[in-house]
Amino acid sequence: MFYPDFLRIFRPEYRVRYLHSSSPVLRKCCGCIHLRAGAMISCLVWVGLSLYFAAISFQHKSPFFSYMSDAAILVFGTANLFFAIVAAFGILTIFHNNWYYVSHMAMWISIGVFILLVDALVNVIIFIVIQDEYKTWCIQSASGALEDGVKSIPNTNATSINFSADLYNCQRTWEGELKFGMLSLITIIIFYAYWAICFYSFSIKKSYSAFQPATLRHAMAGSRMMDPMMNPMGAGGFAPYDGAHGGFDPRMAMDPTHSNVIVLNNSKPSSKLGKSTSKEKQAISSPPPYALEGRNDGDMTEKGHSSVLILE
Structure with missing residues (x-):
């Protein structure tokens, strides 16, 4: 049982290759990795990042901003949890390697990536809108520790300090976090969108591999083509005899x-x-x-x- 299978490894196999895309970055993931392996790697990365983002968000913390609305954080965590589940099912689908399941999973991957990118963009817009709230939170959180330290000093020649002033450069902090958030959003859009397109390209390749041989056999049967090895006249290409007057038998x-x-x-x-x-x-x-x-x-x-x- 094992011996013939072992010898089959050293026998040459003839396979038909279908170029489903003219772009080399879509025929292979990142231009050098097989689409199936690239889809597996992308799903593993999606599962890891989405679970991390979901865990941080459910702790009422944003992975990109110091201050964010609780509702926006919970929505972002829910979207990442949903996408992590979809990516986990994508790993099982790639292991199964069936065109029907791969095509449906490509649709779910596209939906999950779209929801995640839209939610990340909305979070950036919300962070821009709540600029005043961020500055107020930044000043209060920074002045609280300083105020406690000042109160602990004996009141001999203490100077009064206006803790409501922006002594902690919160405006520059907001600008820095906004730049970091936008850079993170652009990076996520590029990688997530490209990996989703590669997964869709893998489903297209599977469909070509599944349907092209059947289509070719159907076309050969429809045009009444004969195998040259089965043609009794060799390569002459005579049509089968149908009993008509003057036909070739x-x-x-x-x-x-x-x-x-x-x-x-x-x-x-x-x-x-x-x-x-x-x-x-x-x-x-x-x-x-x-x-x-x-x-x-x-x-x-x-x-x-x-x-x-x-x-x-």
Whole structure:
């Protein structure tokens, strides 16, 4: 059982390759990795990142911003949890390697990536809108620790400090976090969108591999093409005999006792052909199944019947 399978490894195999895309970055993931392996790697990365983002978000913390609305954080965590589940099912689908499941999973991957990217973009917009709230939160959180430290000092020559002023450069902090959030959003859009397109390209490749052989067989059957190894006349390409008058019967070529006969439907050229030599009379034979018994050669030429050419 194992021995023939082991020997089959060293035998050459002939496979038909289908170029489903003219772009090299879509025929292979990142231009150098097989699409199936690339889809597996992308799903593993999606599962890891989405679970991390979901865990951080459910702790009421944003993975990109120091301050964010609780509702936006929970929605982002839910979207990442949903996408992590989809990517996990994508790993199982790639292991199964069935075109039907891969095509449906490509649709779910596209939906999950779209939801995640839209939610990340909305979070960036929300962070821009809540700029004043962010500055207030930044000043209060920073001044609280400083105020506690000042109160612990004895009130001898203490100077009053306005803790509501932006002494902690919160405006620059907001600008820095906004740049980091936008850069993270652009990176996620590029990688997530490209990996989703590669997964879709993998599903297209699977569909070509699944349907092209069946389509070719259907086309061959529809056009009544014959295998040259099964054609009794070799590579001559004669159509199968359908019993019509004057048609070629391929069964005659399989009989070694019969010579190759071609019927030429020619009209009577002139009356001089009525005089045939004895050697030509011997060469004339009636092609089956049209026997010319009871007729002499003169009758055949006078009535303009088909002439017979013998191929040696």
